Amino acid sequence: MVFPYDQPTITFFSLFFYAMFALFYFSLWLGNHKHVAGLGYWTVNLVLQVLGKSLAVSALIPNAQVATILGYLLISCGAIFFYFGLAAFTGTAINKKFYYVLFFVVASIIIWSVTSVTNAYGRSLVYGLFVLLISLRYLSIIWKNLRINPWFFRPFLLLFVLYSILTLFNIVRISMDGIFLLRGEQLRTFDSSLLRISQFLTLALLSGVNFCVLMLTNNKLLSDLAEESQQKDTIMQRLKISAEHDGLTGLLNRNTTDSYLSSVLDQMEVSFQCMVNMVDIDNFKAINDTYGHETGDLVLVNLAAIFSRIIRKQDTVGRWGGDEFLFILQDVSIEEAPELIRRLHDGVSTFDWSSNLHIPNLKIGISSGYTFCSGKESKKDILRTIDVHLYTAKQNGRNQSVGP
Structure with a gap:
C-alpha cells in the first residue's frame, strides 16, 4: 500500500499546525494563565512539539542521531507536560516525581534504541509503547473528570473519543511493528507507508485534540464569567435584602x-379596603431594665416569628422602630378585623416565654391600635390615627386593641 503523502509533506503540515496552535496558546496564556489552570503546561507542550519535530527533520544539528534523539526527547517531554496540564485543569492530584522518573527511563530507552537498534521497527515499537502508556493516562484522567463541570462535558467527551481512536491506532501500529519484528523484516529508515498513515492520522486527530483544549479554555473562561455574574447577583440580592430588612428580626425595616x-x-x-395596625410591646423598657437588652432582643425576635406565622399570605408586617410593629392587612372587612387582631394577641399570650427565654414567670403582652383605609385617606392621617388608638390602648391598661 502506497500512501500519497511523503514524510516531508506530513512533517511540514504538522509543524505548521503545531506552530499556529503554539502561538495561539501562548497569546491565551499571556492574558489568562491566572484563570485557566493547565494552560501553561499545554503551551509548553506545543512549543516542545514544534522544537522536537523541527530538530528531527531539519539540518540544525548535523549529527542525525543526536537530532533524532533530541527530537524524541522534546516530544516525549511535551506529552508528559500535556498530562500535567490535564491534571492541573481538573484539579487532579498526581505524583509528578513518578513522571519525571518515567521520562528519564523513556529517554534512556530512546537513546539506546536510536544508537543501538538498527531495525527502525524496533524503534517504532519502543516509542509506540511510551505513547500508548501516556495515552492511557490521558484517557483515565479525562474519564474520571468527564462530569466535573457541565461546561466541560462536551469538550472532554470529544477529547476522550479522539484519544480512544489515537490509542486504537497506536495499538494497531505496535501490533504491526511486533509482527514485522517477529518475521525478521527490516526497516532501515524510519519511514514506511504504514508509518506515514499513522503519522497523518495522528496529525489530524491531534489537531482535533488541540481544538478541544481550546474549547475547554474558552468554556472555563465562560464558566468563570457565569459564576462571577451569579456571585454578583447573589451579593446584590443580599445587599437588597439587607437594605430592606431589619437586621435583628428579619422583618421589613421602617x-x-x-x-x-x-x-x-x-x-x-374604591371597593378595596385594608387595615393598618400598630403593635407595641407592653412594658418593654421594664423588660430591658430587668433582664437586659439581650433578653429584649430575644423578645423582639420571637415576636417577629410569631407575627410572621400568624398573618395571612396577603398581609405584611414590618418593624416600625424600637418595640413597634406595623401591620398592613389587605382585603379586610370591619367584621373580620377583631378576629385578626385577637389572633395576634392570642399568639403572643399563649407563647411559652419562660421556657423559650429561660426566665421563670416571664409574660409578654402587646397593645394594638388600628384603623381602616379606603384610599381616600393620606398616609400621614392613617399613621396619626393608629398612633392615637395605640396610645388609648396603653392608657386603658395595655394588653388590648383599640380601633375605629
Missing part, C-alpha cells in the same frame, strides 16, 4: 414598610 404602605394606598381601588 423605610421599606413605609414605602410599601404608600404603594398599597396609591393602588387601592
Whole structure:
C-alpha cells in the first residue's frame, strides 16, 4: 500500500499546525494563565512539539542521531507536560516525581534504541509503547473528570473519543511493528507507508485534540464569567435584602414598610379596603431594665416569628422602630378585623416565654391600635390615627386593641 503523502509533506503540515496552535496558546496564556489552570503546561507542550519535530527533520544539528534523539526527547517531554496540564485543569492530584522518573527511563530507552537498534521497527515499537502508556493516562484522567463541570462535558467527551481512536491506532501500529519484528523484516529508515498513515492520522486527530483544549479554555473562561455574574447577583440580592430588612428580626425595616404602605394606598381601588395596625410591646423598657437588652432582643425576635406565622399570605408586617410593629392587612372587612387582631394577641399570650427565654414567670403582652383605609385617606392621617388608638390602648391598661 502506497500512501500519497511523503514524510516531508506530513512533517511540514504538522509543524505548521503545531506552530499556529503554539502561538495561539501562548497569546491565551499571556492574558489568562491566572484563570485557566493547565494552560501553561499545554503551551509548553506545543512549543516542545514544534522544537522536537523541527530538530528531527531539519539540518540544525548535523549529527542525525543526536537530532533524532533530541527530537524524541522534546516530544516525549511535551506529552508528559500535556498530562500535567490535564491534571492541573481538573484539579487532579498526581505524583509528578513518578513522571519525571518515567521520562528519564523513556529517554534512556530512546537513546539506546536510536544508537543501538538498527531495525527502525524496533524503534517504532519502543516509542509506540511510551505513547500508548501516556495515552492511557490521558484517557483515565479525562474519564474520571468527564462530569466535573457541565461546561466541560462536551469538550472532554470529544477529547476522550479522539484519544480512544489515537490509542486504537497506536495499538494497531505496535501490533504491526511486533509482527514485522517477529518475521525478521527490516526497516532501515524510519519511514514506511504504514508509518506515514499513522503519522497523518495522528496529525489530524491531534489537531482535533488541540481544538478541544481550546474549547475547554474558552468554556472555563465562560464558566468563570457565569459564576462571577451569579456571585454578583447573589451579593446584590443580599445587599437588597439587607437594605430592606431589619437586621435583628428579619422583618421589613421602617423605610421599606413605609414605602410599601404608600404603594398599597396609591393602588387601592374604591371597593378595596385594608387595615393598618400598630403593635407595641407592653412594658418593654421594664423588660430591658430587668433582664437586659439581650433578653429584649430575644423578645423582639420571637415576636417577629410569631407575627410572621400568624398573618395571612396577603398581609405584611414590618418593624416600625424600637418595640413597634406595623401591620398592613389587605382585603379586610370591619367584621373580620377583631378576629385578626385577637389572633395576634392570642399568639403572643399563649407563647411559652419562660421556657423559650429561660426566665421563670416571664409574660409578654402587646397593645394594638388600628384603623381602616379606603384610599381616600393620606398616609400621614392613617399613621396619626393608629398612633392615637395605640396610645388609648396603653392608657386603658395595655394588653388590648383599640380601633375605629
